[in-house]
Amino acid sequence: MVSSDRESVTAALVVIGDEVLSGRTKDRNIGFVAERMTEIGVELREVRVVSDDTDAIVEAVNALRARYDHVFTTGGIGPTHDDITADSIAQAFGVPIDVDPRAVALLKERIAEADLNEARLRMARIPQGADLIPNEVSKAPGFSIGNVHVMAGVPTIMQAMLWALIPKLETGVRIMSRSLSAGVKEGDLAGPLRALDEAYPTVAMGSYPSWDEETGFTTTVVLRGRDAAVLDEAENKAREMLESIAVTG
Amino acid sequence: MVSSDRESVTAALVVIGDEVLSGRTKDRNIGFVAERMTEIGVELREVRVVSDDTDAIVEAVNALRARYDHVFTTGGIGPTHDDITADSIAQAFGVPIDVDPRAVALLKERIAEADLNEARLRMARIPQGADLIPNEVSKAPGFSIGNVHVMAGVPTIMQAMLWALIPKLETGVRIMSRSLSAGVKEGDLAGPLRALDEAYPTVAMGSYPSWDEETGFTTTVVLRGRDAAVLDEAENKAREMLESIAVTG
Numbered sequence: 001m002v003s004s005d006r007e008s009v010t011a012a013l014v015v016i017g018d019e020v021l022s023g024r025t026k027d028r029n030i031g032f033v034a035e036r037m038t039e040i041g042v043e044l045r046e047v048r049v050v051s052d053d054t055d056a057i058v059e060a061v062n063a064l065r066a067r068y069d070h071v072f073t074t075g076g077i078g079p080t081h082d083d084i085t086a087d088s089i090a091q092a093f094g095v096p097i098d099v100d101p102r103a104v105a106l107l108k109e110r111i112a113e114a115d116l117n118e119a120r121l122r123m124a125r126i127p128q129g130a131d132l133i134p135n136e137v138s139k140a141p142g143f144s145i146g147n148v149h150v151m152a153g154v155p156t157i158m159q160a161m162l163w164a165l166i167p168k169l170e171t172g173v174r175i176m177s178r179s180l181s182a183g184v185k186e187g188d189l190a191g192p193l194r195a196l197d198e199a200y201p202t203v204a205m206g207s208y209p210s211w212d213e214e215t216g217f218t219t220t221v222v223l224r225g226r227d228a229a230v231l232d233e234a235e236n237k238a239r240e241m242l243e244s245i246a247v248t249g
Numbered sequence: 250m251v252s253s254d255r256e257s258v259t260a261a262l263v264v265i266g267d268e269v270l271s272g273r274t275k276d277r278n279i280g281f282v283a284e285r286m287t288e289i290g291v292e293l294r295e296v297r298v299v300s301d302d303t304d305a306i307v308e309a310v311n312a313l314r315a316r317y318d319h320v321f322t323t324g325g326i327g328p329t330h331d332d333i334t335a336d337s338i339a340q341a342f343g344v345p346i347d348v349d350p351r352a353v354a355l356l357k358e359r360i361a362e363a364d365l366n367e368a369r370l371r372m373a374r375i376p377q378g379a380d381l382i383p384n385e386v387s388k389a390p391g392f393s394i395g396n397v398h399v400m401a402g403v404p405t406i407m408q409a410m411l412w413a414l415i416p417k418l419e420t421g422v423r424i425m426s427r428s429l430s431a432g433v434k435e436g437d438l439a440g441p442l443r444a445l446d447e448a449y450p451t452v453a454m455g456s457y458p459s460w461d462e463e464t465g466f467t468t469t470v471v472l473r474g475r476d477a478a479v480l481d482e483a484e485n486k487a488r489e490m491l492e493s494i495a496v497t498g
Contacts, residue, residue, distance in 0.1 A: 019457055021293045023283030024426070024471065027276075030298065034272030044270045046305070049279065049296035052455070056295070079436040080456045081443040111436070119439030138466075154458055177273070187328040187360070190368030194330035206301070207329045208268055209403055217387075222273065 002170045007226065009042045009172035012064040015049040016057055016075035016085055017153055028155045029074045036162060041174035042070065052076060057088035065092075065148050070169060072162075075153030077142065079119040086143070089150055090127035100126035103141050110139040135160040144168075173226045178235045182207070182219040184245045192241045193221065200234045202227060251419045256475065258291045258421035261313040264298040265306055265324035265334055266402055277404045278323045285411060290423035291319065301325060306337035314341075314397050319418060321411075324402030326391065328368040335392070338399055339376035349375035352390050359388035384409040393417075422475045427484045431456070431468040433494045441490045442470065449483045451476060 013033050019025040030047055037044045045068060050056040057076075065071045076085030090097035103124035104116075111120060123140040126132065133142035133149065135157050142151040142161045151161040182189055186209045197205040203225040210218055221238055225231045262282050268274040279296055286293045294317060299305040306325075314320045325334030339346035352373035353365075360369060372389040375381065382391035382398065384406050391400040391410045400410040431438055435458045446454040452474040459467055470487055474480045 015296075018453070018455060019471070020279070021283055021296070022287050022424075022426070022473070023280055023285075023293075024287075024428075025457065026280040030269070031272055031275040034270055036272075038271050038273075044272075045300060047264075047270070047296075047298035051294060078439075078456075078458060080439040081446055082455045115436070117436065117440065119443075120436035122439070123436075175271075177271070179273075187364070187366065187369040187372075190327075190329040190371070191366065194368075197330055204267070206267060206331045207327075208274065209327060222268070224271070 002168065003041075006170075007173050009070070009170055010045050010068040011037055011042050011070040011072065012046040012048070012068045013044065014057070014060045014064065014071065014073040015047065015153075016052065016073055017049075018052045018082070020049055020075075021051055029153070029158050032155065032159060033072055033074075033162065036166065038175065038177075040166060040169065041171040042169065043172070043175070052082045052084060054084055054088045054091065057085060058092045061089060061092045061148060065146060069147060071148045073148065073150050074158050077123065077140070077150060077152055079122050083122065085150060086125045086127065089145060089148060092148075093127060093129075093145055095128045095145075097125055097127045099124045100130075100132075102126075102132055106132070106134065106139050106141050133161045133164055135164065175224050175226055176228060176231055177222055177224045178231060180221045180223075180235070180238055180242060182221050182242050184219065184242065185217060186219045188245055189219065189221070189242065192245065193238075196234065196237055196241060199237075200225075200230065202230055203234045205234075205238075251417065252290075255419075256422050258319070258419055259294050259317040260286055260291050260319040260321065261295040261297070261317045262293065263306070263309045263313065263320065263322040264296065264402075265301065265322055266298070267301045267331075269298055269324075270300055278402070278407050281404065281408060282321055282323075282411065285415065287424065287426075289415060289418065290420040291418065292421070292424070301331045301333060303333055303337045303340065306334060307341045310338060310341045310397060314395060318396060320397045322397065322399050323407050326372065326389070326399060326401055328371050332371065334399060335374045335376065338394060338397060341397075342376060342378075342394055344377045344394075346374055346376045348373045349379075349381075351375075351381055355381070355383065355388050355390050382410045382414055384413065424473050424475055425477060425480055426471055426473040427480060429470045429472075429484070429487055429491060431470050431491050433468065433491065434466060435468045437494055438468065438470070438491065441494065442487075445483065445486055445490060448486075449474075449479065451479055452483045454483075454487075 130143035130145040379392040379394040386406045400407045
């Protein structure tokens with residue numbers, strides 16, 4: 001990772017695929033990218049899921065690459081006619097795209113020359129000026145162009161690509177978080193939590209209710225910040241606050 | 250459901266929550282909304298995940314409500330200071346917002362008057378002109394204003410709200426889908442599948458590879474369309490195509 005002096009380095013993710021929007025496939029990439037970004041000190045600020053449509057991909061990528069430090073995409077880089085991500089990215093950047101000899105060389109490590117048909121060569125189409133992102137799972141590479149990182153949709157392959165990419169990403173100061181299980185209802189802690197949130201402007205505080213038929217409602221309070229000492233102090237105050245509510249409530 | 254003569258009725262979803270973007274919570278609402286929309290003949294065209302930030306919510310909701318027939322939101326309608334969805338929606342529509350007596354009446358079915366503090370009354374803040382969306386799980390209502398439907402983030406509550414909402418939604422002609430398990434690799438079926446896709450312009454065809462360490466790669470071909478007879482014919486052709494590849498491959 002390329003640590004920067006900047007406190008905040010931001011990212012967005014574009015998930016490309018009709019199969020996610022139809023509900024046929026349940027996305028597993030958003031959560032994985034989100035967790036890795038949090039670990040390395042990059043703030044994932046926005047995710048968009050768009051269909052296999054060139055205009056939709058171009059619009060989302062161009063809107064997000066202007067606004068965030070890194071943009072990741074997942075999906076649509078396979079060999080079939082609905083795999084249009086690489087061509088859409090070339091269009092978004094206004095650069096030519098063609099079969100890239102570096103990508104062909106990677107494919108040949110896995111695929112016999114006789115099987116390297118026109119469809120499979122689609123997987124070697126890379127926009128001009130892009131760097132390849134290797135993956136050991138399928139060999140077919142992703143690529144980075146500008147601040148946009150194009151990865152596969154199959155989770156195991158996407159994960160291999162993201163691990164390959166992470167050492168090269170600019171990162172910020174890692175955000176730490178503390179979770180407190182609150183033995184009280186959200187409506188009882190909301191007032192005191194708001195007061196605490198205002199007292200610690202560098203600590204973001206949230207409360208997350210969950211519910212299931214067996215245990216009923218529970219609430220988790222999460223504090224997030226970049227300064228461990230301030231976070232420790234806020235955590236202690238939050239713990240005292242929750243205990244006092246539990247006693248009086 | 251309010252069936253319409255229109256073939257295509259569209260929708261978008263805005264998932265609101267820092268906890269999804271940080272990876273702490275794994276979203277389970279996208280898949281549920283996607284499946285229900287497919288079932289009732291509404292095309293989910295786009296999903297955005299945005300943070301607990303008024304500007305981000307207003308921008309996403311205004312962009313999407315201008316473009317799609319229905320917009321759903323999930324998250325941010327609880328009692329705490331980071332629950333800002335209702336106020337953000339009022340801002341997006343440029344209407345006033347206040348504690349709504351209809352919503353207070355619903356809360357009183359579950360919460361004792363003495364416990365109905367300022368924080369809990371936040372859950373009764375409803376933009377002027379909105380209709381309530383009831384839910385039997387927590388009683389705290391969602392609401393619909395214009396073509397925007399605001400629901401809870403907790404999956405069980407969101408699901409109760411969506412079931413309450415579905416009978417009122419305008420829907421289109423249901424899209425049917427057929428899945429074929431392809432015993433061949435995606436790179437071998439890509440060429441013939443493209444030809445088939447071109448021969449059936451009203452049937453959308455996709456192929457979805459999956460991979461795990463035990464079974465290696467598998468491919469599923471999915472055909473989607475609104476005309477059962479055409480879909481049957483395309484499915485038969487696709488089956489023949491896959492069999493011929495398996496024999497010669």
